[in-house]
Amino acid sequence: MNQIITFGEVLMRISPRGNKKFMQSNIAEFYFGGTELNVGISIANFGGKVKHIGVVSDDFIGDTALAYIRKFGVSTSSIEYSKRPLGVYFLEVGAVMRPSKISYNRSHSSFSEIVPSMVDWEKALKKANWMHWTGITPALTQGAFDTLKEGLVLAKEMGITVSADPTYRNGLWQYGKDAKSSLIELLHYSNIFIGGINEINEVLDTDYSYSNEDFLKASKQLMETFPSIEKVFDKIRTSLNSSWHRIRARMWNGVEFKESEDLDITHVIDRIGTGDAFAAGLIHGLQQYDDFKAMQFASAACALKHTYEGDVNYANADDVISILEGNVSGRFQR
Numbered sequence: 001m002n003q004i005i006t007f008g009e010v011l012m013r014i015s016p017r018g019n020k021k022f023m024q025s026n027i028a029e030f031y032f033g034g035t036e037l038n039v040g041i042s043i044a045n046f047g048g049k050v051k052h053i054g055v056v057s058d059d060f061i062g063d064t065a066l067a068y069i070r071k072f073g074v075s076t077s078s079i080e081y082s083k084r085p086l087g088v089y090f091l092e093v094g095a096v097m098r099p100s101k102i103s104y105n106r107s108h109s110s111f112s113e114i115v116p117s118m119v120d121w122e123k124a125l126k127k128a129n130w131m132h133w134t135g136i137t138p139a140l141t142q143g144a145f146d147t148l149k150e151g152l153v154l155a156k157e158m159g160i161t162v163s164a165d166p167t168y169r170n171g172l173w174q175y176g177k178d179a180k181s182s183l184i185e186l187l188h189y190s191n192i193f194i195g196g197i198n199e200i201n202e203v204l205d206t207d208y209s210y211s212n213e214d215f216l217k218a219s220k221q222l223m224e225t226f227p228s229i230e231k232v233f234d235k236i237r238t239s240l241n242s243s244w245h246r247i248r249a250r251m252w253n254g255v256e257f258k259e260s261e262d263l264d265i266t267h268v269i270d271r272i273g274t275g276d277a278f279a280a281g282l283i284h285g286l287q288q289y290d291d292f293k294a295m296q297f298a299s300a301a302c303a304l305k306h307t308y309e310g311d312v313n314y315a316n317a318d319d320v321i322s323i324l325e326g327n328v329s330g331r332f333q334r
Helices: 035-045 060-071 142-157 179-187 197-204 212-225 274-286 291-305 317-324
Strands: 003-007 011-016 028-033 049-057 075-082 087-092 101-105 128-134 161-165 192-194 231-241 244-252 257-259 263-265
Touching: 003 035, 003 142, 028 035, 028 060, 035 049, 035 128, 035 274, 049 060, 060 075, 128 142, 128 274, 142 161, 142 179, 161 274, 179 197, 192 274, 197 212, 212 231, 212 244, 212 257, 231 274, 231 291, 244 291, 257 291, 263 291, 274 291, 291 317
Parallel strands: 003 049, 003 128, 011 087, 049 075, 128 161, 161 192, 192 231
Antiparallel strands: 011 028, 087 101, 231 244, 244 257, 244 263
16 A cells, blocks of 8 residues: 545646736647646655546547646546546736736536546555545535545545645635535544644634744644644745745644744746645655654745746655755756
8 A cells, every 4th residue: 555646626727928918918838737636746756656536528638638647657547537628727927016817617627527426436545545635626516525525434444644735715615515514524534734824713713823823722723623633734935926935834743843944936937736746745755754854845845846837846856855955056957
């Protein structure tokens, strides 16, 4: 059992080149991604064995998406086809004081058709030792929520470690299910919590501040409320502007609180997928190192993702370790 499972929508991203707005250009680039898929591909780039579960369109776009996923060594054996189109989102990349903007077209996508009967979880989890989920997927449809929950229930029964990134996006919860109660239900099957004060406040109905003292109190209350949760990791982003960000992280593992040093990204190439890169780095790190080094690895992976265009982090484990060793000058390697 050494396979990591990710479950979620595969999306195509369409964006004008550079930092242009759509009205400035009739030339666009496309990338494939999706929150959980980004995590899976990044872990595969670190050397992990990954299987992604989802649904793609039964056409040349879906075939192209699968070919892209397989290119990284991620298993697509549990991805199904649908007659509906692949989900799409449109991105205008901001710069300096101008923020980036996103518009989604996923309401009637191929993934929106998913129901529990489409996934053989017993077969999918047979070789797994880890499963990762985010708050994006259960927000999309009732079928997505039900399918995810069925997988989590079985994962818990099988003793598989489950990491949760309960990203809360109010605009996604449109099908009538309450976001808070839904996330609470799923967190009872989770062991590693990847999220900050906003996510904790959402599920606990609290108003903790962003201070380290409150983070510690919030983490303890979270672990008391959800006894299955063993560790809490929080990525902290400071945005000086759209092009200059600063990343650090903090953790509580039930024994000690620790915080990483700041990493400056003075010229952001691409902001999309950076949180996914953090989650992937953490999942990989927790299977290789102690908790603190795993968090440092995750922060460095997150910082590196800002330097790659597209949704996916192309960094390998050696690239991340190099950052941890202090090689942040960007000098030529010959």
